[in-house]
Amino acid sequence: MRIYKKDSCITFRSTKSDFGGLSNMAPGYPIKINDNWVKTAEALYQALKYPYNPEIQKRIIFANSPIVAKRISRYYEKFERPDWLNVRYKIMKFCIEVKLKQNINTFSKVLLSTDNLAIVEYTNDDKVWGAIDKGEYYEGINALGRLLMELREKYRDAPNGYFISPPNIANVTFLGIDLKENLNYL
Numbered sequence: 001m002r003i004y005k006k007d008s009c010i011t012f013r014s015t016k017s018d019f020g021g022l023s024n025m026a027p028g029y030p031i032k033i034n035d036n037w038v039k040t041a042e043a044l045y046q047a048l049k050y051p052y053n054p055e056i057q058k059r060i061i062f063a064n065s066p067i068v069a070k071r072i073s074r075y076y077e078k079f080e081r082p083d084w085l086n087v088r089y090k091i092m093k094f095c096i097e098v099k100l101k102q103n104i105n106t107f108s109k110v111l112l113s114t115d116n117l118a119i120v121e122y123t124n125d126d127k128v129w130g131a132i133d134k135g136e137y138y139e140g141i142n143a144l145g146r147l148l149m150e151l152r153e154k155y156r157d158a159p160n161g162y163f164i165s166p167p168n169i170a171n172v173t174f175l176g177i178d179l180k181e182n183l184n185y186l
């Protein structure tokens with residue numbers, strides 16, 4: 001669990017706020033995977049919970065909004081890959097890396113606009129991906145904020161040499177295509 005003093009971090013929550021582009025729910029950062037457009041990083045992340053079920057993946061990525069994509073995903077929870085809790089951080093890292101790779105000008109601008117401040121996803125109740133309000137500070141694992149900070153450093157260190165690779169885990173499959181073998185989305 002981490003503590004973030006309010007005066008030394010930037011937060012995001014609503015996709016319409018100043019740093020809203022950092023949210024996985026933010027529109028305007030589409031991702032193309034092997035001829036299939038995925039509207040948000042959230043939809044890609046949710047779809048990758050179901051590598052063995054392309055039909056569920058399609059329902060998720062064709063959802064009208066990322067919130068609905070997440071809701072549909074939750075509905076099919078019992079079909080989630082069994083190792084999901086062990087691989088979810090690597091999958092999330094991959095999703096935001098691809099988001100940056102394919103939206104390099106726009107997303108890098110939002111990311112770099114955070115300077116060196118801590119990035120925190122402020123939530124009401126999700127102390128895993130974000131952090132909750134504790135008065136003068138936020139408290140949570142803030143996994144998404146931390147992955148975004150890592151990504152910011154990686155990109156800032158080598159803006160012209162920003163390369164990514166698929167996660168080093170089994171079964172990263174999207175609509176029947178193994179993303180570790182077919183790399184044309186990179």
Ligand SMILES: Nc1nc(O)c(N)c(N[C@@H]2O[C@H](COP(=O)(O)O)[C@@H](O)[C@H]2O)n1
Nearest residue numbers: 024042067070121123124126129130144
């Ligand atoms: N719908 C929603 N409301 C919030 O307040 C949130 N903080 C989030 N978080 C995002 O949901 C994703 C994680 O989903 P799982 O719980 O692992 O299915 C991730 O993108 C969080 O940033 N969502």
